Amino acid sequence: MPTTNESEGWYEARREATSIVIIAAVVLLLMALVSWKEGWELVELRWWTWLVLAVPSLLLWFDLWLGGRQIGFASTRRASLVLLGVIVLGNLVGLATLVAALVSASSGQLGGGQLLFTAAAIWIANVIVFGLCYWDIDDGGPFERTRHERTAPDFQFPQDENPQLAREGWRPQVWDYLFVSLTSGTAFSPTDSMPLTLRAKLLVGVESIVSLVLIVLVTARAVNVLGT
Numbered sequence: 638m639p640t641t642n643e644s645e646g647w648y649e650a651r652r653e654a655t656s657i658v659i660i661a662a663v664v665l666l667l668m669a670l671v672s673w674k675e676g677w678e679l680v681e682l683r684w685w686t687w688l689v690l691a692v693p694s695l696l697l698w699f700d701l702w703l704g705g706r707q708i709g710f711a712s713t714r715r716a717s718l719v720l721l722g723v724i725v726l727g728n729l730v731g732l733a734t735l736v737a738a739l740v741s742a743s744s745g746q747l748g749g750g751q752l753l754f755t756a757a758a759i760w761i762a763n764v765i766v767f768g769l770c771y772w773d774i775d776d777g778g779p780f781e782r783t784r785h786e787r788t789a790p791d792f793q794f795p796q797d798e799n800p801q802l803a804r805e806g807w808r809p810q811v812w813d814y815l816f817v818s819l820t821s822g823t824a825f826s827p828t829d830s831m832p833l834t835l836r837a838k839l840l841v842g843v844e845s846i847v848s849l850v851l852i853v854l855v856t857a858r859a860v861n862v863l864g865t
Contacts, residue, residue, distance in 0.1 A: 661765040665691035768818030791837040
C-alpha cells in the first residue's frame with residue numbers, strides 16, 4: 638500500500654497534468670467552433686467531427702482530476718493509458734483526413750487559413766498527448782517515480798546523467814516531458830533527453846513522423862495557397 642506522502646505526491650502529479658490535457662481539449666473545441674462558423678469541411682466531414690475527437694481529452698481530464706483516491710492507482714493509470722491511446726489514434730485520423738483533403742481537393746476548395754488552422758490544432762494536440770504519454774510510461778509512471786530512485790527510466794534526462802546538475806530529490810515533472818515532446822515535434826528527433834527503451838523510441842518516432850507531415854507537407858501547401 639502507498640504511504641500518505643506517496644499518495645499525495647502522485648495525486649498532485651496527476652492534478653498538475655490536468656492543466657495540460659485541458660489545453661488539448663480546448664484546442665479541438667476551438668477548431669470545431671471555427672469550422673462551424675466558417676463552414677469548413679474536410680473530405681465531407683462536418684465541424685462536429687472535432688467535437689468527437691475532443692471527447693477522449695475531456696474524459697482524460699476528468700480521470701486525471703479524480704486522481705487515485707476513488708478507484709485506485711492501477712485502474713486509474715490503465716484508464717489514462719487507454720484514453721491516451723484513443724487520443725493518439727484520433728490525432729492520426731485527423732492527420733489522415735487532412736492529408737486526404739489535400740490530395741483530393743481542387744486547389745481552390747481548401748483555403749490557406751483552414752489548412753494552417755487545422756494543421757496547428759492537430760500539431761498542438763499531438764505535442765500535448767505525446768508529452769503525457771512520455772510522462773505516463775517513463776519509469777513505471779508518476780506513482781512509481783514517487784516510490785523509488787530512477788533505476789529503469791525510459792528517458793534519460795541531463796539530470797540523470799549528471800546528478801550534480803539537479804537539486805536534491807529531483808524527479809522529472811510533467812513539464813519536463815512536455816518539453817521532450819515539444820522538441821521531438823519541432824526538431825523531429827530527441828534533443829537533450831534521450832529515449833532508452835523500445836516503447837519510448839516508438840512513441841518519439843511516431844510523434845516525429847506526424848510533425849514532419851504537418852510541418853513540411855501541410856504548411857508548405859498552405860503557404861502556396863496563400864501566395865496564389
